[in-house]
Amino acid sequence: MSTLFPALTDGPPGRPALRFGERSLTYGELGAAAGALAGRIGGAGRVAVWATPVMETGVAVVAALLAGVPAVPLNPKSGEKELGHILSDSAPSLVLAAPGDDLPAALRGLERVDVDIRETGPLPEDRAGDGDPALVVYTSGTTGPPKGAVIPRRAVAATLDAVADAWQWTGDDVLVHGLPLFHVHGLVLGILGPLRRGGAVRHLGRFSTAGVAAELGSGATMLFGVPTMYHRIAETLPDDPELAKALGRARLLVSGSAALPVHDHERIAAATGRRVVERYGMTETLMNTSVRADGEPRAGTVGEPLPGVELRLVEDDGTQITAYDGESVGEIQVRGPNLFTEYLNRPDATAAAFTADGWFRTGDMAVRDPDGYVRIVGRKATDLIKSGGYKIGAGEIENALLEHPGVREAAVTGEPDPDLGERIVAWVVPADPQAPPTLEELAGHVARRLAPHKRPRVLHHLGALPRNDMGKIMKRTLRHD
Template structure:
C-alpha cells in the first residue's frame, strides 16, 4: 500500500499539467491543485483541531480536503443543506476548531480557501503517519443522532487500491459522477480515489442523464436513482457505450434497471457494497461475473462471514439469511467519543458487525437483503429478508419502487407491509385494491405463502437520505404511531 496521495503530495509530479479535477466546468491541473492545497495546509494555525469543510460542489471543497490531508489534520465534511440542529451537532461533536467555507458559525474561525496557490520550491509539507485520522464522516443518523466515524489515511489508501485491483482502475481512466461531496461515495471514493490512483476526476454537476452522457469519462459512479433516470433516457444511456465501467452503489439496484442499462449501453453494471465504517468491502469485478442483484465477492485483503443472531454459521447456499460481518484494511477506527458503541460494533473475535443482512453462495457471491434492524422480519416463526420481497415486487409491471417493512403484530410477531410507488406511463395500472391483491398473490406464487405482504400501501414518494436511501424507520414509525 502506498501512502495516501503520496504521488500527488510528496513525490515529483508526473505530467503536472494534466487535469486533476473538474467541477461545473472549472478545472485544476495536478500542479495547480498541489499548489493550492499546499497553500491551504500551510495556512492552518499550529495546533489546529479537526477542520470543518462546507462540502459543496466546488473546487474549494477539493482544495480544502487535500490541504487537510497534506497537513495531517482531520477534515469533517458538512452537508451544505444540513439543518441547524444537524450542523450544530456535527460541529460540536467533532471538536472542529476552524471552518472552511461560506457562513462560518460564530464559534469557529473562518479559513479562506485560495484556488491560486504559489508553486513552492520549499520543502513539501511533512508527511503525517498513515495511522492518523484523515476524516471524520458522520452517519446518516437513522438509528439515533449521527455518529462520527474515524477513518484513517491508511484505510482510505488501502480501500482505494483494493478497488483499483478489482475494477482495473488506472491513471488512464477518467472518473465522473454527480454525487454529493459530503459522503464517502462521492468524496472519498470519487474524488480522493481518483487523485490517489492518478486518474482525472470530473463532477457532472446536477446528475442528469444528459450531464452523464456529455462527461466523456471512462468510469461512472452512480446511485440507483441516477441509473433509473438514465434508463428512462435512451439517448443519454446510449452515449455511455464508450465508457469502460458503470458502477452502482449506496442503495439496492433493481434487476429491471440492471437489465435496461445493459440493453441500452452494452454494459453490465458493477454492483458493490460498503458503508461509511468499512468503505467498500465487496464488489463484482471488471474481469468477472456481474450478476444482477448481487454485490460480488470480497475485495483483496477482505474476508466476510454470515452469522445468525445466536452466532451460528449460515450456510453458503445462496438462500439462507445471516448477519454480515467483515474484516479488512479499510475499516474505521471507531466512533468519535463513543467507546461503548464502538465496542458493541465488533465481535469478541475481531469482526465488524455491519448490521446488514446477506446471503452468500458457494462461489462467494453476496446479495444484500437489508438491514438487521428493519429488514429482518420475523413473521409466524419464519425469518424473512425484506430485500427479497422488494425485488419480487419491483419485477411486476407497473411497480416503480417497493419498500417492505415488518410491523408489530400480536398474532404473527411481525406482519409484512409493502409500500409501493406505481410507475406506469401507459396508464394501464392504477393504485387500487385490486392491483394490491395482485401484488400479494404474485409474491405468494413467486416466493412462498409466508413471505407475502399482508398489506399493500400505495404512496407517491418515500422519505430518503441525501444519497437516495429510503428511510424505512420513518415509514415504520408512521405506521406504529397511527395505531
C-alpha cells in the first residue's frame, strides 16, 4: 500500500484518476504504469523529470514517490545556464521523459527512461519514511542561482491533508487546472492532491477559458489557477455566458502563487455568483494559509493558518507583532510539518533561512486583520517601501490602482528619495494607451482609498508588465530599467 496514495490499492480500479486532453488513466491503470516504472528506477538516487504538461509527467512523479526516489522536476523553458546549474547541483542519475520529447543538450549525457503509460507492473512495497525526501524543487533564483528545496514526504502529506480540511476536498471532487508541472502549485496541489484524496484531475495541457468552461460544465467541481488566468477569465466573462454558467456550478475556485487583484475578485463574483478563495504558500513551505471553503472569502486576504501550521509576524529586529489591527506590517515566519528540510548543498543558505528557534523566514510582509485573516502586502526585498516614516506594502497600492478604470495592470516599487527615504513608483499598463491616466489622477485615486502617504509620486506607462511562468511580476526588471 502507498502511504501517500492509498487509493492506488484501496479504491475501485476503474475510478478516473488522471486526464490530459483525450488521454486518461484510471487508478488501476495509473497504479500499473507507475508500479512498472517504479520497479525500473528503484535505488536510482535522485531522478530528473522533464516536466512538460502531459500525462507522462504525472506518472513519472508518482512512480518516483512509489519507489522512494526523490524527483527533481525540470522546467522545460529553463535556459541553458539555469538548467546546467540545476543538473550539476542535484546530480540526477537519469531523466524521465515522455517518448518523443526532444531533450536539450544539457540532458543528453544522462540515462534517459521513457515513460510508458500503458506498461504494467506491481506496486512496490512502501518503505520510505516521513522524513525521506520526496521532491527537490528549485526556487526561481531571483537573488542568485536557483536553490533546490528538499521537500520531505511528510510535508507533501501534511499540506495535502491540511488543504483538504480547509477546502472540504474529497474523493468526489474533480479538479481542473492548466498550471505548469515543475512547480509545487501545479504538481503537488494540482496532481498529487487529487490522487491523495482518491479523486480525479483534468489537466488542460494549456490554459484556456474555453477549456475551463468545458470541464466545469461537464462534471468538474474545482478550479486551481494563478491571477493571470483569473484575470483572463474576468475579461472574458462579459461576452461568454457559458463560461459564467460553468464557473457558477463550481464548488470551489482557488487562486494562488501571487495576489489576485480585488478588481478581478469582484468581477468574477458579480458574473458568476462564486467567490474565488486564495491561499498562500511557497516552494520551501508548500501551503501555509487559506481561506476555508466554509469561511468568508474576503477579497485581498489569504485566510488563516492551515491546520498544523504556526504563523507569526515579526519586526526587523525579530520582535513579534501581536496586534491584529490590519495595519502593523511584519515579516511572515512559519513553523510546522509542511516545511522543507534544507536547500540542497547549501548549509549556509539553510541556516540563514531559519531563526534560532526554528521558524522559517518567508521574506513575505503581511498584516493580520482583527479576525486573524492574513493580508500579504508584498515581499520584504521588493515590496516593502519605507516612506516618510511609514512602512507601506506595495500590494495594497497595486489593488487600489487596479480599481481605477484607466488601469489594466499595475505594479508598485520604491526608489530612493532624499526627503522621504523612498518614494512610491507606479508602473501602469493603461486600459486605453491613447488616453493613459495621469499621475495626478492616480495619486488622488489612491489617496482617497488608502491614505495620502500611500499615493504614488512617480508614474511610468508600459505596454505590458514583465512576468514569469507562474504569472508573478518580475519587479527587479522594473527596478533596473
